[in-house]
Amino acid sequence: MVKAVVAGASGGIGQPLSLLLKASPLIDELALYDVVNTPGVAADLSHISTPAAVTGFLPADNGLEKAFTGTDIFVIPAGIPRKPGMTRDDLFKINAGIVQGLVEGIAKFAPKAYILIISNPVNSTVPIAAEVLKRAGVFNPQKLFGVTTLDIVRAETFVAGITGEKDPAKTTIPVIGGHSGETIVPLFSQTNPKVEIPADQLDKLVNRVQFGGDEVVKAKDGAGSATLSMAYAGFRFAEKVLKAVRGEKGIVEPSFVYLPGVSGGDAIQKITGLEFFSVPIELGPNGAEKAIDVVSSANDYEKKLLEACYTGLKGNISKGIEFVLNPPPK
Template structure:
């Protein structure tokens, strides 16, 4: 029996993500949690003719604990999008607080669950999650993931567009670093099967992968951000984790993890100077089987991107750790 939980299930990412998980034959029970509307979303999804039994929970009556109890995998897209007049710090404090609260519940009632953090800013919310799990004595770095798959999905799509490939999914494009703006490092030199990116298009392509979210916000004309593509990316990563648990071998996808705590991560941490970093991860029954170092063969252009990314990541990680230890007083 596999129990999956979506925390933030009534939101723009949560609803399509919950639909995709409901369709998965790998899931027997799907528990949905949010501060509003979850019973309705669960009722709606329960009419979909797939095996997963679906339930919806609200905060009342310890709903979060009931939803999370004995979960095998918890996917967290919870949070709010930035609203007009809101600073990035305002947004950070709200979303960081939401994630911290959810991880505290997970630590108590599902300490062995695989936790997939989607809530932005991932560069900071994953360090927050790690600190909370450490404080509760249940931190297993192999089971905590920052979902960066949307950067990979975008890179696959955009590289296919430029190179004329008709099946983007057949490309493997490593994207490493973090999960916002200049902390995102697409390694086009390591695309498989290999492709040639014309020099005059390289810089624009890098920027498009780094700031693809802005493209969506602009196209939605202020009425939303990347929700459908993020839901697909979150599902793609969750499905790989679940397949690996069931014994499938050779499943690799980049993810933002705590490097010192995973096999192969220590060397990458020394090389980059940061403890949290997204690299291709080989998945196994216990989560991270191995972090794969792809930084040995990078080009000069990619080295320059790495330098900028690491500077940004150091600040983001510190901000997350500081928040976990000293959350702002309400």
């Protein structure tokens, strides 16, 4: 029996993500948790003729405890989008607080679960989760993942637009670093099968992968962000984790992890100077079985991108850790 929880299930990412998880044959029980509307979303999904039983919980009546207890895997898209007049710092404080509260609940009611964090900014929210779990004495680095799959999905799609490949997912492209702007580094030199990107298109392609979210915001005329593609990416990563846990071999997908706690991570930490970093991760029954070093093989063009990435990530990671160690005044 596999129980999955979507925390933030009523939002723009949460609803389509919950739909995809309800359709998965790998899940027996799906619990939805959010501060509004979850009973309605759960009722709607429960009419779909797939095996997963769906329940919806609100904070009232110990809803968090009821939703979280006995969970095997959490997928967390919870948070709010930036509203007019709100600074990035305002947004960070709110979303950081939301993630901290949810992970405190996980530490208490489902400490052995796999935790997949989508909530932005991932570069900071994953370190926040790690600090919360450390404080509770239940931190297992092999089970904490920052979902960066949308960057990989975009890279696959945009490269297929150049190569003409009918199925974009057939091209493996390592996208490493973090999950915002210049911290996102696609390693097109290491695509499998090999892809030659025309030199005059490379800068534009890298920029599009790094700032693809802006493209969506603009197309939605400021009325929304990348919710559907993010829901798909979150589901894709969750499905890979669940398949690996069931014993399927050879599953590799980049993810933002705590390097010192994953086999092979120490070597990557030495190169990057960072404790948290996204690299291809070999998934298995224990979660993150091995971090694969693709950083050493980066070409000169990619090394320049990585320098900017390291600088940005260092600040993002520190900000997340600082939020837990020295909470801002409320």
